[in-house]
Amino acid sequence: MSESVKISIKDFSFYYEEQPALLHINMEIPSNKIFSIFGPARSGKTTLLKSLNRLTDLIFGVRHTGTILLDGRDIYDEKHSVTQLRRRVGMVFDLPTPLPISIFDNIAYGPRLNGITQKKRLNEIVEKALRSAVLWEEVKDRLHTSALRLSGGQQQRLCIARVLALEPEVLLLDEPCSGLDPISTANIEETLLQLKKDYTIVLVPHNIQQASRVADRTAFLLNGELIEEGPTYEIFTRPKDKRTEDYVTGRFG
Amino acid sequence: MEIKEKVIEKILLIIAFSTILILALIAFFIFEQGSSLIWKVGLKNFILGDRWVPSKGEFGILPMIVGSFWVTFGALILGIPLGLSSAIFLCEWIPPMVAMFLRPAIHLLAAIPSVIYGFWGLITIVPIIRNYLGGPGLSILSGSIILGIMILPTIISISEDSLKALPPSYKAGALALGATHWQTIWRVLIPAARSGILASIILGMGRAIGETMAMIMILGNAVKMPSSFLDSARTLTTNIGIEMGYSTGDHRQALFATGIILFFIIMILNSLAIIISRRRTR
Amino acid sequence: MRFYQSRYLTQGLAKILIWVASLFSIAVMILILIQILSEGIPVISLNFLLDHPRSMGREGGIFSTIIGTAALTGLAIIFATPLGVGTAIFLREYTRESRVSRIIRFGTDCLAGIPSIIFGLFGFIFFVIYLNLGWSILSGGLTLASMILPTIICTAEEAIKAIPYSYREVSYSLGGTKWQTITRTILPNALPGIFTGVILSVGRSIGETAAVILTAGSSLVMPTSIFSPIRTMAVHFYILAREGVSMEMAYGTGAVLIIMVLLVNTIANLLLNRYIRQRT
Numbered sequence: 001m002s003e004s005v006k007i008s009i010k011d012f013s014f015y016y017e018e019q020p021a022l023l024h025i026n027m028e029i030p031s032n033k034i035f036s037i038f039g040p041a042r043s044g045k046t047t048l049l050k051s052l053n054r055l056t057d058l059i060f061g062v063r064h065t066g067t068i069l070l071d072g073r074d075i076y077d078e079k080h081s082v083t084q085l086r087r088r089v090g091m092v093f094d095l096p097t098p099l100p101i102s103i104f105d106n107i108a109y110g111p112r113l114n115g116i117t118q119k120k121r122l123n124e125i126v127e128k129a130l131r132s133a134v135l136w137e138e139v140k141d142r143l144h145t146s147a148l149r150l151s152g153g154q155q156q157r158l159c160i161a162r163v164l165a166l167e168p169e170v171l172l173l174d175e176p177c178s179g180l181d182p183i184s185t186a187n188i189e190e191t192l193l194q195l196k197k198d199y200t201i202v203l204v205p206h207n208i209q210q211a212s213r214v215a216d217r218t219a220f221l222l223n224g225e226l227i228e229e230g231p232t233y234e235i236f237t238r239p240k241d242k243r244t245e246d247y248v249t250g251r252f253g
Numbered sequence: 254m255e256i257k258e259k260v261i262e263k264i265l266l267i268i269a270f271s272t273i274l275i276l277a278l279i280a281f282f283i284f285e286q287g288s289s290l291i292w293k294v295g296l297k298n299f300i301l302g303d304r305w306v307p308s309k310g311e312f313g314i315l316p317m318i319v320g321s322f323w324v325t326f327g328a329l330i331l332g333i334p335l336g337l338s339s340a341i342f343l344c345e346w347i348p349p350m351v352a353m354f355l356r357p358a359i360h361l362l363a364a365i366p367s368v369i370y371g372f373w374g375l376i377t378i379v380p381i382i383r384n385y386l387g388g389p390g391l392s393i394l395s396g397s398i399i400l401g402i403m404i405l406p407t408i409i410s411i412s413e414d415s416l417k418a419l420p421p422s423y424k425a426g427a428l429a430l431g432a433t434h435w436q437t438i439w440r441v442l443i444p445a446a447r448s449g450i451l452a453s454i455i456l457g458m459g460r461a462i463g464e465t466m467a468m469i470m471i472l473g474n475a476v477k478m479p480s481s482f483l484d485s486a487r488t489l490t491t492n493i494g495i496e497m498g499y500s501t502g503d504h505r506q507a508l509f510a511t512g513i514i515l516f517f518i519i520m521i522l523n524s525l526a527i528i529i530s531r532r533r534t535r
Numbered sequence: 536m537r538f539y540q541s542r543y544l545t546q547g548l549a550k551i552l553i554w555v556a557s558l559f560s561i562a563v564m565i566l567i568l569i570q571i572l573s574e575g576i577p578v579i580s581l582n583f584l585l586d587h588p589r590s591m592g593r594e595g596g597i598f599s600t601i602i603g604t605a606a607l608t609g610l611a612i613i614f615a616t617p618l619g620v621g622t623a624i625f626l627r628e629y630t631r632e633s634r635v636s637r638i639i640r641f642g643t644d645c646l647a648g649i650p651s652i653i654f655g656l657f658g659f660i661f662f663v664i665y666l667n668l669g670w671s672i673l674s675g676g677l678t679l680a681s682m683i684l685p686t687i688i689c690t691a692e693e694a695i696k697a698i699p700y701s702y703r704e705v706s707y708s709l710g711g712t713k714w715q716t717i718t719r720t721i722l723p724n725a726l727p728g729i730f731t732g733v734i735l736s737v738g739r740s741i742g743e744t745a746a747v748i749l750t751a752g753s754s755l756v757m758p759t760s761i762f763s764p765i766r767t768m769a770v771h772f773y774i775l776a777r778e779g780v781s782m783e784m785a786y787g788t789g790a791v792l793i794i795m796v797l798l799v800n801t802i803a804n805l806l807l808n809r810y811i812r813q814r815t
Contacts, residue, residue: 055708060631081255087710097701099720110709113719166709261714262629268621272688273642275681279649279657286660338556346553355561357804362564364800366742368773369789373567375776402567405560435546463650465745470777490652494745497659512656516649523648 006031006170006200007052012066014047014056014224021047023224024066034192034201036215036232038208040247044224045204049172052202053089054082070170087114090163094175096155098147103139106147106158110166125165133161134191153184160191170200177206189214208248212236220244283516287509299510305476307496307504314511316478320393320486323479324468325461327397328404332457335401336408337450341438343409344416356410363406371467374399379471388483391473397482399467404457411456415449416442452530459522462515465490489515568793575790578783584791588755588771593781597788599757603672603765606758607751608740610676611683612733618680619687620722620729626688627695628717647685654682655749663750670764675751679743683736690735694728695721727810734803738796744769768792 007029014022022044029035037045050056052068054075068075075085087110099106107126116122126143130136135157139150147158156176163171173192177185185206192201192214205211211218212232219229220241228241239245246252291299294312302313339359343352378398383390423445427437443450473485474495487495493508493515500508586596622639630636658678668674698721706716744767752764753774766774768788775785 053708055704058704058707083710083712086708091708093701093704097705099702099705100724113709113711113715162709258712258714265621265625265629268618269625269639271618271622272639272646272684275684276642276646278661279653282657282660282665283653335556335560338553339560342553342557361797361800364738364742364796366744366769366792366796368742368744368769368776369571369793370567372772372776372785372789373570377570402563433542433546435549436542439549459648463652465650465652466773490650493652493656497656497749509656512653516653519648519650520645523645527644
C-alpha cells in the first residue's frame with residue numbers, strides 16, 4: 001500500500017522583500033506521519049512552516065514562486081479561502097501563546113470563529129480537544145479560569161488543544177518544546193505520537209534527538225535549501241550529503 | 254465573506270479620513286467667511302490698521318496683535334523659568350516616588366477649565382495689581398500672570414519628558430568627570446534636551462495665543478493700542494469671543510478674518526513644534 | 536580652594552532657586568483650587584444641584600446646566616468614539632507607514648492644535664448656520680466631537696499598539712478573518728485604554744466654554760430635544776462671573792465644575808494605572 005501524499009511542495013521559493021529565504025524546495029509530506037524539518041538557525045524552517053498555512057501572507061513585502069499542494073490543490077489558488085486553509089492546517093508556535101481569556105474560551109475560540117455557538121456542542125468540542133492533547137484531566141475542574149495561570153507545559157498543550165478543536169488535517173509545530181522542562185517535553189512528544197494516527201504532523205524539532213525520537217521522515221534545511229530528505233533513521237545514521245553529516249555530527253551548527 | 258471584509262476596509266478608510274475632512278471644512282468655512290472682508294479692506298490695512306471700530310467699518314487688528322504678543326510674551330517670561338525649574342525639579346531633584354505622586358497632580362491641574370483660572374485672576378490678581386501698581390487692574394500684566402500659570406503644565410510635562418528621555422550615560426559621564434549635579438544639569442542635560450524643551454515652549458506659546466475665556470475675563474478688553482503692561486487690551490482671541498455674539502454682516506466677517514490670521518499663526522507654531530521635536534531624535 | 540567653593544556655591548544657589556520656583560508653581564495651582572472650593576463648596580447643596588436657575592441665575596440652582604453639560608458631553612462622545620476608534624483601527628491594522636497614514640496623522644495633529652475659539656467659529660458657521668441646526672445640543676455636540684477626536688484617536692492607537700503581535704497571529708492561524716481578529720481579540724483587549732481616552736475627553740468637554748457658547752447657546756431653559764439650546768455649567772460660570780450677577784452662585788458653580796473635572800480625571804488616571812499594571 002503506497003503512502004498517500006498530504007502536502008506536495010513543488011519548486012517553492014520564498015522572498016522577504018528581495019531577500020531569499022527559501023530556494024527551490026521540492027518536498028512531499030506523507031499523510032499520517034510525523035515529518036520533521038531540521039537545520040541551523042535562519043535556514044528557513046519557520047518560513048517553510050508558515051508558508052504551509054499561508055501565515056506568511058500577514059507579512060508585508062513578501063513574494064513566492066512555485067506551488068504548494070494540499071491534497072492535490074494549490075493553496076495559493078485565489079478560489080480557495082485562506083481562512084479555510086488555516087482551519088485545515090493548524091499551527092502551534094514555539095512560545096506558548098494562550099490568549100488572555102479562560103481555558104474554555106481559548107479552545108472554543110476557533111470553533112466560535114467558524115460559527116459554532118451552541119453551548120452543548122462547544123462543551124463537547126472543548127472536552128475532546130483537551131483529551132486529545134492530554135490536558136483534560138488536569139484542567140477539567142477549572143475550565144473557566146484564566147489560561148495564563150497554567151504552567152508552561154500546560155499552556156503549550158492548551159495551544160495544541162486549541163488547534164485540535166478545529167479538527168484540522170495537518171498540524172504544524174514550530175519548536176513546540178522550546179523553553180519547556182524535560183517532563184513536559186516528553187508529554188508533548190508522547191501526545192504527538194498518539195496524534196499521528198489521525199493527523200499529518202510537520203514538526204520543527206528543538207534538536208536532532210527530538211527528531212530521532214518522534215519523526216518518521218526528516219528533511220535537512222540549510223540556508224533556505226533542501227539538502228536531503230528521507231526516513232529519519234537513515235538521515236541520521238547514513239546521510240548522503242556531507243553537509244548533513246557535518247551538521248548531524250556537530251561540526252557546525 | 255471576503256466581500257464583507259472588503260466593505261469593512263473601505264468603511265474604515267472613509268472613517269479614517271474624518272479628521273482630514275473636518276480640518277478641510279474648518280479651513281474652508283473660516284476662509285470663506287473671512288477672506289472677502291480681507292479683500293475688501295486690504296490685507297495691509299487689516300493687519301496694520303490700529304483702529305477697530307466696527308460701527309464705522311474700520312477693521313484694523315494691530316492692537317489685538319500687539320495685545321496677543323505682549324500677553325504671550327509676559328506669560329512666557331513667567332512660564333519658562335518656573336516651568337523649566339519644575340521640570341528639572343521633578344526629574345532630577347526629588348526621589349522618583351514623590352515625583353510619581355506629583356506628576357499626576359500636575360496633569361490634573363492642566364485639566365482645570367480656563368474659566369476657573371480667569372475667575373481666580375479676576376478676584377485675586379486684578380485687585381492686587383489695581384491696588385499696588387495702579388491702572389484698572391484688568392491689564393496685560395494680570396493676563397500674563399494667569400496665562401503663565403496656565404501654560405506651566407504644558408512646559409513642565411514636555412520638558413520633563415525630554416529630560417527623562419536622555420540616555421543616562423550623559424549624566425553618568427558628566428558626574429564621573431567631576432561635575433556637580435547642577436553643572437551637569439545646566440551644561441549637559443539641558444542643552445542635550447534643548448529641542449524637546451524648545452518644543453514645549455512653542456507649544457506653550459500656541460496654547461497661550463489660543464487662550465480665550467480667561468483672557469476675556471481679565472484683560473479688560475479696551476480696543477485701543479496698549480502702551481504699557483498696566484493697560485487693558487484685547488487679544489485676537491478675545492476680540493472674536495467678545496463680539497461674535499452680536500456681530501452681523503461685515504463685522505462678523507471681520508471676526509472670521511481675525512480667525513484666519515489666528516489660524517495661520519497657530520499652524521506655523523504647531524508645525525515649528527513638530528519639526529523641532531522630530532529633530533529631537535538624534 | 537576658591538574654585539572648589541564657587542562651583543558648589545552656584546549649585547547651592549541653583550538648588551534654592553529651583554526649589555522655590557517649583558514649589559511656587561505647585562503652590563499657586565493648589566491655591567487657586569482651594570480658594571474657589573472653599574467659597575464654593577458651602578454653596579453646594581442638594582437644592583443647588585437639583586433646582587432650576589431663576590432670575591437669570593441669581594437664585595435657585597444649576598440643574599438645567601448640569602443636564603445641558605451631560606447632554607452635550609454625551610453627544611460628543613457618541614459621535615467621536617466610533618470615528619476615533621475606527622480611525623485608530625484603520626491606522627494600526629489596515630495600513631503601514633505610508634503616504635495615506637502620514638496624511639491622516641497630519642490631519643489629526645493639526646486638529647489637536649486648533650484653539651477652541653476657532654472651533655467655535657467653525658461650529659457656528661457650519662452647524663448652526665449652514666446646516667441650519669441652530670444653537671443646539673446637536674451643534675454643540677458635533678463641534679465638541681471634532682475637538683476631542685484627536686485625543687480619542689491617540690489613546691485608541693496606543694491601546695491597540697500595546698497588544699502583542701502574537702495574539703493576532705494566533706487568531707489568524709485559527710482561521711480568523713481580519714475583522715474577526717479585530718473584534719474578538721484586539722478590541723476587547725484595547726477597551727480599557729480606549730475607555731481611558733474617552734474619560735479624559737469627558738473631562739475636557741465639561742470645561743470647554745468658547746466653542747460651546749458659540750454653538751449651543753446660553754439658554755437656561757431645560758432642553759426638550761437635541762435641537763434645543765442649552766447652557767453648560769462652564770458657560771453658566773463664565774456668564775455669572777463676567778456679568779457679576781451673583782458671586783455666590785458663581786463660586787458654587789465653579790466648585791461643582793472643579794470637583795467634576797478632578798473626579799473624572801482622577802478616575803481616568805486610576806484606570807490608566809490599573810491597566811498599565813495589568814499588562815506588565
